[in-house]
Amino acid sequence: MSIEQQLLTRSDHRCELCAATEQLAVHAVAPHHGEQAEHCVLLCQTCRQALDSPQDQHHWRCLNDSMWNIEPAVQVLAWRTLKKLSSEAWAQDLLDMMYLEPEVQEWAEAGLVDAEEDDSEVLLDSNGVRLATGDSVTIIKDLDVKGAGFTAKRGTVVKGINLNASLPGHIMGRVNGMQIQLVAAFLKKV
Known part of the structure; x- marks a missing residue:
């Protein structure tokens, strides 16, 4: 059975983040490249396009449900997206409620570290500690x-x-x- 067929079965032919049923495609969750179904999610076109810069906050309210998905790959994408939206109170509240197993948390943070390393400026607090998006x-x-x-x-x-x-x-x-x-x-x- 192909990875796409496995994901269609697993997700009941729905986007694993927003539950849309149209224009579904396989999305590999970094740093993995899609060799196994457990490292992939099935996403609609809207979610795929908005992942890098999640600005449509209304659309991402779907994460309130999908963050509780039992699949680690779905949890990782939900966590990363909420982290990007964490300046919004509702997203930070969801992030505060979310629990990830240690190995899943490590996977989720691995994707953010790569994105943060692209930033040319390093911000330090008054004590010289590096600040990152989502910190308090x-x-x-x-x-x-x-x-x-x-x-x-x-x-x-x-x-x-x-x-x-x-x-x-x-x-x-x-x-x-x-x-x-x-x-x-x-x-x-x-």
């Missing part, structure tokens, strides 16, 4: 937030930071329900 940090100094009319207080924990800020040396994170940019030098990794 504490603000070490009261910071006036320009244009928002409030002060980000010392000791505030910012969960699920995003390194893709438009300014060098800054991160994106939610404080008081607002997405703001913070200077990495005023943060301490939790």
Whole structure:
């Protein structure tokens, strides 16, 4: 039986992330290359196209169900996608609830490490610890937030930071329900 046939049977002819039934194809979960069905998932065209830059947050709400799938390859893709969306409160909540077996967690993180190594800038917190997307940090100094009319207080924990800020040396994170940019030098990794 081919890998595609095994996946069609396993998934009941549905996308293993969003349950769509049209335009399904085999997707190998990195770092594997699709030699075995356990290293692959069956995805619809929408999920395949959105995996690299998951911006349609409404579509990815399907991960609320698929993250509980018993297949490790599906769990890995769900975890990675939630990690990319972790600046959104709902995605961070799902990520906080998700449990992966140690070997599955290692597989999931292996794909993110490769993506992070492509980044040319390495951001360090106030103690010189490397920051990564999805980390939680504490603000070490009261910071006036320009244009928002409030002060980000010392000791505030910012969960699920995003390194893709438009300014060098800054991160994106939610404080008081607002997405703001913070200077990495005023943060301490939790």
